[in-house]
Amino acid sequence: MARTRGSRADITGPLIREHARRLIARHGYAAVSMRKLADAVGVQVGTLYGHIPDKQALLMDLMRSHMETLLDDWRDDPQATPVRRLERFVRFHIAYSLDHSDGVFLSYMELRNLEPDNFHAIGLLRRRYEDSLERILKDGVAAGTMTIADSRLTTMALIAMLTGVTNWYRAGGRLDRDRLSDVYWGLVQGSVGVT
Amino acid sequence: MARTRGSRADITGPLIREHARRLIARHGYAAVSMRKLADAVGVQVGTLYGHIPDKQALLMDLMRSHMETLLDDWRDDPQATPVRRLERFVRFHIAYSLDHSDGVFLSYMELRNLEPDNFHAIGLLRRRYEDSLERILKDGVAAGTMTIADSRLTTMALIAMLTGVTNWYRAGGRLDRDRLSDVYWGLVQGSVGVT
DNA sequence: GTCTATATTTAGATAGAC
DNA sequence: GTCTATCTAAATATAGAC
Numbered sequence: 001m002a003r004t005r006g007s008r009a010d011i012t013g014p015l016i017r018e019h020a021r022r023l024i025a026r027h028g029y030a031a032v033s034m035r036k037l038a039d040a041v042g043v044q045v046g047t048l049y050g051h052i053p054d055k056q057a058l059l060m061d062l063m064r065s066h067m068e069t070l071l072d073d074w075r076d077d078p079q080a081t082p083v084r085r086l087e088r089f090v091r092f093h094i095a096y097s098l099d100h101s102d103g104v105f106l107s108y109m110e111l112r113n114l115e116p117d118n119f120h121a122i123g124l125l126r127r128r129y130e131d132s133l134e135r136i137l138k139d140g141v142a143a144g145t146m147t148i149a150d151s152r153l154t155t156m157a158l159i160a161m162l163t164g165v166t167n168w169y170r171a172g173g174r175l176d177r178d179r180l181s182d183v184y185w186g187l188v189q190g191s192v193g194v195t
Numbered sequence: 196m197a198r199t200r201g202s203r204a205d206i207t208g209p210l211i212r213e214h215a216r217r218l219i220a221r222h223g224y225a226a227v228s229m230r231k232l233a234d235a236v237g238v239q240v241g242t243l244y245g246h247i248p249d250k251q252a253l254l255m256d257l258m259r260s261h262m263e264t265l266l267d268d269w270r271d272d273p274q275a276t277p278v279r280r281l282e283r284f285v286r287f288h289i290a291y292s293l294d295h296s297d298g299v300f301l302s303y304m305e306l307r308n309l310e311p312d313n314f315h316a317i318g319l320l321r322r323r324y325e326d327s328l329e330r331i332l333k334d335g336v337a338a339g340t341m342t343i344a345d346s347r348l349t350t351m352a353l354i355a356m357l358t359g360v361t362n363w364y365r366a367g368g369r370l371d372r373d374r375l376s377d378v379y380w381g382l383v384q385g386s387v388g389v390t
Numbered sequence: 391g392t393c394t395a396t397a398t399t400t401a402g403a404t405a406g407a408c
Numbered sequence: 409g410t411c412t413a414t415c416t417a418a419a420t421a422t423a424g425a426c
Contacts, residue, residue, distance in 0.1 A: 049404075055402070
């Protein structure tokens with residue numbers, strides 16, 4: 001039991017990431033000092049550097065893990081019809097965005113604070129996710145069940161529309177989540193001309 | 196001609212705002228120091244404070260003037276049909292977003308850096324703009340030329356979709372602006388069930 | 391109106407004790 | 409693994425000269 005003062009090695013690392021995600025999502029990367037982060041976690045500043053090399057690495061860790069979880073959670077079903085696959089994508093994206101709103105917000109807002117190499121790496125992961133949607137749209141056109149003027153533009157437009165839900169939806173509000181997804185799915189169906 | 200050293204009172208104020216808009220849109224409010232701003236403008240730090248009270252007032256000035264210009268430039272035409280009014284809104288919003296991309300981006304990203312009173316004031320202006328779109332959608336439903344499950348949600352979804360164009364559109368790219376607006380207008384028509 | 395100089399606070403990061 | 413103490417740089421803002 002030769003423990004030092006407040007040692008809890010197993011949980012401090014995750015705690016730092018949790019608080020950093022929340023604080024940066026709320027106030028922005030540059031506005032969250034290492035001291036404020038340490039205060040939120042309940043440790044001293046120096047302690048942070050036992051878990052992360054520097055502030056930029058912390059941001060990159062948050063963004064990379066967010067994108068990897070997103071890509072890992074989304075599983076397209078190539079057996080289903082394109083329309084059904086699109087519906088699954090819409091409902092998945094909304095649910096994921098609401099369940100991980102801080103991560104979604106942060107990953108979108110803090111791209112500009114990544115150093116060039118990190119920016120490029122995250123860009124590749126984002127592109128993979130976008131492409132998985134574009135694949136569905138192209139398959140829908142090929143199958144004759146969707147009408148789309150420009151699949152790339154439509155991909156970007158739909159993702160912007162769906163992700164925007166994090167900006168105004170508040171739990172306990174006028175709409176419940178199922179109803180929310182239903183309405184969005186209706187908008188998407190119309191916009192891609194589902195027959 | 197008793198001018199002091201580099202005095203050019205008439206243009207320094209506007210120059211400060213122009214550079215601040217560009218720098219904050221690119222790097223974020225907290226990341227742009229008054230020194231960096233002064234460097235970009237070509238004056239010393241102290242000079243800035245002859246034109247603005249403090250950094251927060253500068254941000255608020257940028258956001259307020261942006262919203263007021265937006266509201267002033269958008270003129271609905273109550274004589275036209277709802278569908279025609281919606282088309283005008285879509286094309287206006289895209290053109291405005293591309294012509295003022297720094298201002299649009301900044302006004303969206305830096306809301307969280309406004310002090311409470313300022314946040315509230317900007318929120319009211321944003322709400323007025325949103326309401327002008329929702330009015331069109333409601334009129335379209337009443338006229339029987341649009342099918343909309345939830346006008347408020349659809350308003351937020353459409354604005355998010357249209358504003359998203361600033362995130363990926365680059366002048367000189369694959370699409371010209373007219374073609375871009377055409378495609379977006381097609382998406383919007385479908386999503387609100389224009390008959 | 392602008393510059394130089396400075397007051398004061400806060401930032402990211404590290405060293406060494408426990 | 410964590411804390412205390414500290415280094416160095418950079419932040420916002422102001423005072424007074426020209």
